[in-house]
Amino acid sequence: MAWAxxxxxxxxxxxxxxxxxxxxxxxxxxxxxxQLKGRVDAVLIPDxxxxxxxxxxxxGAVVLKQQGLEPIVQFSCRDRNRLALQADLLGxxxxxxxxxxxVAGEPVAMGDHLDAKPVYDLTPASFLEAAAGMAKGLDLAGxxxxxxxxxxxxxxxxxxxxxxxxxxxxTEAKAAVAKGxxxxxxxxxxxxxxxxxxxxxxxGLGVPVIAGVLLLKSVGMARYLNQNLPGVAISEATIRRxxxxxxxxxECVKIAAETIKxxxxxxxxxxxxxxxxxxxxxxILDASGL
Amino acid sequence: xxxxxxxxxxxIMGFAAPYSRVxxxxxxxxxxxxxxxxxxxxxxxxxALSMAFLKEGKKLDIVEQTLERxxxxxxxxxxAQTIDQYDAVFSMACGCGVQTVAGRYKDKPVFPMVNTMxxxxxxxxxxxxxxxxxxxxxxxxRTGGICPVARCSKRIFNGPCGGSTKGKCEIDPGVDCAWQxxxxxxxxxxxxxxxxxxxxxxxxxxxxxxxxxxxxxEDLLS
Ligand code: SF4
Ligand code: SF4
Numbered sequence: 001m002a003w004a005x006x007x008x009x010x011x012x013x014x015x016x017x018x019x020x021x022x023x024x025x026x027x028x029x030x031x032x033x034x035q036l037k038g039r040v041d042a043v044l045i046p047d048x049x050x051x052x053x054x055x056x057x058x059x060g061a062v063v064l065k066q067q068g069l070e071p072i073v074q075f076s077c078r079d080r081n082r083l084a085l086q087a088d089l090l091g092x093x094x095x096x097x098x099x100x101x102x103v104a105g106e107p108v109a110m111g112d113h114l115d116a117k118p119v120y121d122l123t124p125a126s127f128l129e130a131a132a133g134m135a136k137g138l139d140l141a142g143x144x145x146x147x148x149x150x151x152x153x154x155x156x157x158x159x160x161x162x163x164x165x166x167x168x169x170x171t172e173a174k175a176a177v178a179k180g181x182x183x184x185x186x187x188x189x190x191x192x193x194x195x196x197x198x199x200x201x202x203x204g205l206g207v208p209v210i211a212g213v214l215l216l217k218s219v220g221m222a223r224y225l226n227q228n229l230p231g232v233a234i235s236e237a238t239i240r241r242x243x244x245x246x247x248x249x250x251e252c253v254k255i256a257a258e259t260i261k262x263x264x265x266x267x268x269x270x271x272x273x274x275x276x277x278x279x280x281x282x283x284i285l286d287a288s289g290l
Numbered sequence: 291x292x293x294x295x296x297x298x299x300x301x302i303m304g305f306a307a308p309y310s311r312v313x314x315x316x317x318x319x320x321x322x323x324x325x326x327x328x329x330x331x332x333x334x335x336x337x338a339l340s341m342a343f344l345k346e347g348k349k350l351d352i353v354e355q356t357l358e359r360x361x362x363x364x365x366x367x368x369x370a371q372t373i374d375q376y377d378a379v380f381s382m383a384c385g386c387g388v389q390t391v392a393g394r395y396k397d398k399p400v401f402p403m404v405n406t407m408x409x410x411x412x413x414x415x416x417x418x419x420x421x422x423x424x425x426x427x428x429x430x431x432r433t434g435g436i437c438p439v440a441r442c443s444k445r446i447f448n449g450p451c452g453g454s455t456k457g458k459c460e461i462d463p464g465v466d467c468a469w470q471x472x473x474x475x476x477x478x479x480x481x482x483x484x485x486x487x488x489x490x491x492x493x494x495x496x497x498x499x500x501x502x503x504x505x506x507x508e509d510l511l512s
Binding site for chain 1: 491492493494495497499500501
């Protein structure tokens with residue numbers, strides 16, 4: 001089913017995140033993709049997340065499409081100006097990739113090309129505007145396009161650290177929906193109860209919210225996230241559970257699966273993020289009963 | 291110096307609409323030198339504003355004052371005693387000055403009266419041109435004292451683009467091609483060897499691209 005149709009179906013959507021390889025050897029990427037065929041509704045491809053240079057997201061999307069998967073491509077505003085972003089939106093369309101969303105992009109200082117010049121010409125909000133305008137046949141300069149592209153647009157809800165920030169995020173999300181976003185991707189969930197409270201407010205946004213499910217890999221990672229990611233509070237109970245498990249990775253897979261199951265009654269879908277451990281995706285899906 | 295030009299009167303009138311008494315605050319430094327926000331310009335703007343308001347049958351009380359430097363907390367302190375008399379401050383300084391005043395007097399609205407333009411130099415009476423983009427890693431020593439970051443339209447390195455024609459930039463025939471200037475100067479200096487040395491892809495961290503910058507001089511810290 002096309003991603004746009006899945007969204008309309010009101011069924012719980014399962015999305016896997018897959019990073020493109022750093023290089024041209026796509027064998028692992030393709031192998032991981034094959035394992036997902038028929039098991040996920042879409043695959044989200046980040047655009048050089050954390051400013052690490054790698055195979056472009058759109059190229060990755062085409063490879064996934066060839067494998068029979070439904071790609072959602074991220075466009076980072078960090079690396080391209082409005083000319084390039086619009087050109088690649090057109091490119092995505094002619095290559096059959098219609099589901100797209102923009103992200104601001106982590107700062108260059110986090111990545112592996114510290115001396116690069118970032119762009120940030122458009123913001124995710126103005127990207128939505130550009131894409132919505134293109135769907136009406138006009139580019140950002142008001143020039144007419146030959147053939148109108150048709151997109152399924154998404155937007156990210158950035159993390160929040162407190163209620164004041166949450167209100168701001170909800171306002172941004174509302175604006176994104178008004179600008180044409182038909183799905184929203186929420187930050188990784190570690191506390192289902194808190195997320196349930198959030199969803200009470202987010203339900204009114206009127207489009208499916210796809211919640212992040214980040215596979216923890218170790219106690220160290222959990223502690224790092226607690227300290228460095230706004231709004232992340234992985235409980236001591238969870239950390240203890242990982243620490244005392246005989247097979248820690250299996251325990252982490254279990255935790256992710258429990259989160260996915262817990263999300264089912266709460267929101268529109270889950271985005272499973274394994275950050276380099278794409279080969280674990282089938283295990284997580286098995287454990288989630290998906 | 292930092293160059294600026296005064297904002298259009300209509301925009302300033304828009305700022306003034308909710309207020310009845312404002313402090314019009316000039317700066318004695320860069321904006322005085324480029325005739326945008328010094329004592330003289332404070333006087334000119336005050337009269338223009340008063341007249342425009344009178345024409346509309348309204349009255350705006352404008353008090354004129356000019357500080358030595360608005361980007362220096364020491365001088366900004368000078369208005370501490372009187373600031374409460376005003377509804378707002380209309381700053382004629384560059385963006386640095388406006389922010390220093392706004393940062394010191396947090397409950398007072400502060401509005402910019404000028405559009406801050408660039409770091410430049412005077413070419414002749416009445417003409418200023420951009421000379422430095424503050425990239426934080428000066429290459430003038432290799433480019434004959436002419437800056438490719440501030441003066442080349444594409445900010446490119448290692449020679450001109452294909453659009454350089456008869457010494458002019460393709461962006462506008464009225465704009466000199468920076469790389470033509472660099473080449474001519476290096477030739478005159480007998481240093482074309484510098485031109486042949488390929489400069490590696492620039493490290494933009496030291497420029498604005500690495501985020502907001504600050505200088506900390508340990509030896510001067512109190
Ligand atoms: S090279 Fe950098 S520091 Fe030197 S003049 Fe040009 S912009 Fe300014
Ligand atoms: S013509 Fe010269 S100044 Fe203009 S963009 Fe090309 S190299 Fe730069």
